[in-house]
Amino acid sequence: MKTFIPSKFIVERDPARCIQCQVCVNQCSFAVNSYDAADNEVMADENNCVGCHRCVVFCPTNALNIRKNTLDYRENYNWRPEAIEDILKQAETGGMLLTGMGNDKGYKVYWDHILLNASQVTNPSIDPLREPMELVTYLGRKPDRVEIDPVTHTLKNAMPPQVKLNVPVMFSAMSYGAVSLNVQHSLARAATEAGTFWNTGEGGLHASLYPYGDHTIVQVASGRFGVHSKYLNAGQVVEIKIGQGAKPGIGGHLPGEKVTAEVSRTRMIPIGSDALSPAPQHDIYSIEDLAQLVYALKEATGYRKLISVKIAAVHNVAAIASGMVRAGADIIAIDGLRGSTGAAPKVIRDNVGIPIEMALAAVDARLRQENIRNQASLVIAGGIRNSGDIAKAIALGADAVYIGTAALIALGCTACQQCHTGKCAWGICTSDLALTKRINPEIGSRRLVNLLRGWAIELKDILGGMGINALESLRGNRLHLRGIGLSDNELKILGIRPVGD
Amino acid sequence: MPANPALKKPHNSIIEINAQDIATHELNNQLKQAVAAGANKILMKNVCGQRYIGTDINSPVEIEIEGTPGNDLGSFMNGPRITVHGNAQDGCGNTMNEGEIVVHGHAGDITGLSSRGGRIFIREGVGYRTGIHMKEYGNKKPIIVIGGAAQDFFGEYMAGGVLVLLALNMKDSDYHRTRYMGTGMHGGVIYMRGRLESHQLGREVGTAELNGADHEVLSGLVGQFAGHFDLNADKILRHEFTKLFPLYHRPYGRLYAY
Numbered sequence: 001m002k003t004f005i006p007s008k009f010i011v012e013r014d015p016a017r018c019i020q021c022q023v024c025v026n027q028c029s030f031a032v033n034s035y036d037a038a039d040n041e042v043m044a045d046e047n048n049c050v051g052c053h054r055c056v057v058f059c060p061t062n063a064l065n066i067r068k069n070t071l072d073y074r075e076n077y078n079w080r081p082e083a084i085e086d087i088l089k090q091a092e093t094g095g096m097l098l099t100g101m102g103n104d105k106g107y108k109v110y111w112d113h114i115l116l117n118a119s120q121v122t123n124p125s126i127d128p129l130r131e132p133m134e135l136v137t138y139l140g141r142k143p144d145r146v147e148i149d150p151v152t153h154t155l156k157n158a159m160p161p162q163v164k165l166n167v168p169v170m171f172s173a174m175s176y177g178a179v180s181l182n183v184q185h186s187l188a189r190a191a192t193e194a195g196t197f198w199n200t201g202e203g204g205l206h207a208s209l210y211p212y213g214d215h216t217i218v219q220v221a222s223g224r225f226g227v228h229s230k231y232l233n234a235g236q237v238v239e240i241k242i243g244q245g246a247k248p249g250i251g252g253h254l255p256g257e258k259v260t261a262e263v264s265r266t267r268m269i270p271i272g273s274d275a276l277s278p279a280p281q282h283d284i285y286s287i288e289d290l291a292q293l294v295y296a297l298k299e300a301t302g303y304r305k306l307i308s309v310k311i312a313a314v315h316n317v318a319a320i321a322s323g324m325v326r327a328g329a330d331i332i333a334i335d336g337l338r339g340s341t342g343a344a345p346k347v348i349r350d351n352v353g354i355p356i357e358m359a360l361a362a363v364d365a366r367l368r369q370e371n372i373r374n375q376a377s378l379v380i381a382g383g384i385r386n387s388g389d390i391a392k393a394i395a396l397g398a399d400a401v402y403i404g405t406a407a408l409i410a411l412g413c414t415a416c417q418q419c420h421t422g423k424c425a426w427g428i429c430t431s432d433l434a435l436t437k438r439i440n441p442e443i444g445s446r447r448l449v450n451l452l453r454g455w456a457i458e459l460k461d462i463l464g465g466m467g468i469n470a471l472e473s474l475r476g477n478r479l480h481l482r483g484i485g486l487s488d489n490e491l492k493i494l495g496i497r498p499v500g501d
Numbered sequence: 502m503p504a505n506p507a508l509k510k511p512h513n514s515i516i517e518i519n520a521q522d523i524a525t526h527e528l529n530n531q532l533k534q535a536v537a538a539g540a541n542k543i544l545m546k547n548v549c550g551q552r553y554i555g556t557d558i559n560s561p562v563e564i565e566i567e568g569t570p571g572n573d574l575g576s577f578m579n580g581p582r583i584t585v586h587g588n589a590q591d592g593c594g595n596t597m598n599e600g601e602i603v604v605h606g607h608a609g610d611i612t613g614l615s616s617r618g619g620r621i622f623i624r625e626g627v628g629y630r631t632g633i634h635m636k637e638y639g640n641k642k643p644i645i646v647i648g649g650a651a652q653d654f655f656g657e658y659m660a661g662g663v664l665v666l667l668a669l670n671m672k673d674s675d676y677h678r679t680r681y682m683g684t685g686m687h688g689g690v691i692y693m694r695g696r697l698e699s700h701q702l703g704r705e706v707g708t709a710e711l712n713g714a715d716h717e718v719l720s721g722l723v724g725q726f727a728g729h730f731d732l733n734a735d736k737i738l739r740h741e742f743t744k745l746f747p748l749y750h751r752p753y754g755r756l757y758a759y
Contacts, residue, residue, distance in 0.1 A: 089758045089759075090590070092758075093757075093759070094755075095757040095759075096756060096757055096758065097758050098758065098759060099758075123681060155654045222634075223615070223634065224614075224615035224617075227577070227615075228577070228579065228598045228617070229577055229598065232529055232577065254752055255751075255754075266702070268617060268639075268641075269636055269638055269660065269661075270637070270638065270688075272662070273660065273688065273750065274750070274752075274754075276634075276660070276687070276753070278634065278658060282614055282630055282634070283591075283592050283595055283614055291571055292573060295525075295552070295553070296552070296553050296573045299525075299529055299552075299553040299557055300553075300557045300576070300577045301524070301557070302557060410571035421759060
């Protein structure tokens with residue numbers, strides 16, 4: 001069927017600069033560029049272009065530029081190009097629209113409406129370059145009371161298991177199959193070097209990644225792929241995945257084409273078979289059932305590992321989080337509206353869930369009201385872009401954040417939203433071996449460690465400016481936040497005062 | 502862990518545990534201690550609702566249970582052979598990798614959920630969603646044989662392994678009451694006795710007569726079942742069986758627009 005959808009981008013090739021080297025032909029995994037040997041000319045089929053910039057970055061003579069196709073429809077606020085083209089796609093395929101990455105709609109980004117405080121006159125700021133600054137964070141259940149032996153000055157309580165983060169940033173769950181093994185190697189090495197954690201996602205743990213166990217979170221989700229006793233004990237944290245910000249309430253589906261020999265071995269399913277992750281976990285229909293799985297996993301790991309429970313931020317998130325804490329979770333992970341995905345139905349990604357800022361504020365407040373905030377650590381995810389977002393998240397009550405998209409951008413991702421096609425030209429979200437080798441774990445981990453180092457320095461600067469020398473003192477300290485351009489109700493839910501107040 | 506006075510060693514390698522009034526965590530600790538002490542066989546008496554029995558034991562030890570074990574019996578199990586003289590509750594054999602569970606009674610919902618290996622034999626009936634999302638890999642192939650009937654969503658999402666539904670409590674002319682049987686099935690096989698209306702089957706399921714290879718698998722499994730419960734295998738096999746199989750290995754292939 002002829003498609004009525006116009007191309008999204010225009011490939012501009014400067015003939016004066018193009019040397020017909022065909023790097024762009026080889027780099028483009030969407031088959032945009034091609035070489036005509038008879039005419040010694042490189043050409044472009046722009047219909048296929050996704051705007052990922054791989055060709056632009058690798059063109060040795062800077063001959064390429066990708067521009068948005070400015071082809072205009074008659075102006076109509078309701079029938080904008082996206083609405084028209086989505087209908088065309090469905091009329092041409094009869095399927096549900098599938099997409100990748102996180103919600104790209106213009107919902108309010110609350111981080112951009114929150115401002116941080118700093119010290120002036122009445123209390124001194126601290127210079128982090130010359131004075132000690134503490135970013136270390138321990139995740140895990142904390143005792144209700146701390147008792148110190150007066151003689152030995154040591155802790156008398158038995159401490160539940162804890163994990164230590166040198167920076168309050170972990171890498172979100174991204175499964176092998178969704179991302180490539182080289183991406184997971186980059187994440188695992190970077191987490192180990194930076195003293196934080198990476199997360200296997202629901203795809204098992206490849207044999208070559210077991211050595212990074214001290215910095216690994218293993219995930220148990222509804223498909224139970226690759227879950228066995230060695231896997232459960234391989235990491236420091238076992239995360240039960242209930243939901244994901246990009247697709248709350250929706251299961252997963254790794255198509256058979258992506259189940260290669262290595263993916264099959266790691267997921268423990270036959271090569272080429274569809275991997276279906278059902279929407280619910282069928283042993284969890286209630287908080288009581290969640291408690292049952294939490295304790296099943298504690299039994300299966302000898303009570304040595306932390307159990308995290310991850311949910312998507314939905315309307316009733318505070319009450320759900322309270323139940324999760326009471327079910328025995330050591331970590332509550334909440335993924336917001338802008339959380340990303342390797343593949344999700346577009347209508348779900350774009351319309352379901354609530355922003356993580358609101359969910360975080362509501363959950364932290366609720367757990368404090370109920371005097372159970374100490375019983376679990378709070379980790380948030382879903383659109384964290386920089387250290388400013390992190391500082392605001394910590395002040396709103398988070399113990400740490402997960403980053404997924406930001407980590408992939410560090411590896412080269414340009415957020416072109418083609419993850420679901422398996423053709424990622426940057427070699428990130430694909431299992432095509434010709435593409436996956438584009439990520440070198442040595443270089444990838446360096447880029448990730450650099451990012452975390454940069455953010456750590458910035459966080460120390462932010463703390464120093466506030467006159468605080470430990471991240472712990474900012475945690476849940478909403479007096480350091482002010483809202484700008486927010487309604488009274490939004491301020492109330494965020495638990496912060498407006499600017500100038 | 503303090504030494505446990507309840508651990509008795511009546512014979513060389515048989516250890517007895519009295520589960521009376523012992524909480525789940527403590528009972529499982531005692532079980533692990535008994536395995537660590539080198540027991541080949543552990544006899545658990547007066548079990549009443551304690552969960553997760555057999556979890557985190559990675560050896561082919563024999564565990565005999567008198568009473569009613571609680572939910573998630575043998576969850577994530579990797580090796581033990583459990584015999585229950587009583588009924589099992591929900592989640593029996595949840596995400597099991599290896600081992601065997603033999604229940605001289607009923608079992609509850611989600612028996613064998615997401616199991617990848619091991620064998621489960623239930624003398625009587627089972628609850629909802631039995632064998633849901635069972636999968637096989639390499640030489641691992643989970644097997645569940647049920648003597649009685651099953652509730653709805655039997656074999657849902659099934660991706661591998663073998664489910665056998667003997668329905669010995671039914672006459673050949675009786676209809677099953679289960680609905681949505683094998684819905685979403687994309688691998689594995691179900692052998693069943695008793696009659697079904699077509700609307701009781703999931704849309705992704707086909708029915709066929711058993712061929713020679715099927716009969717061989719079925720008679721092997723019925724033989725084991727009959728051996729566990731002292732029944733006559735030949736008599737069971739004289740009944741008529743139907744084979745349920747997935748019509749498509751990719752049931753959700755044409756679902757998406759790119």
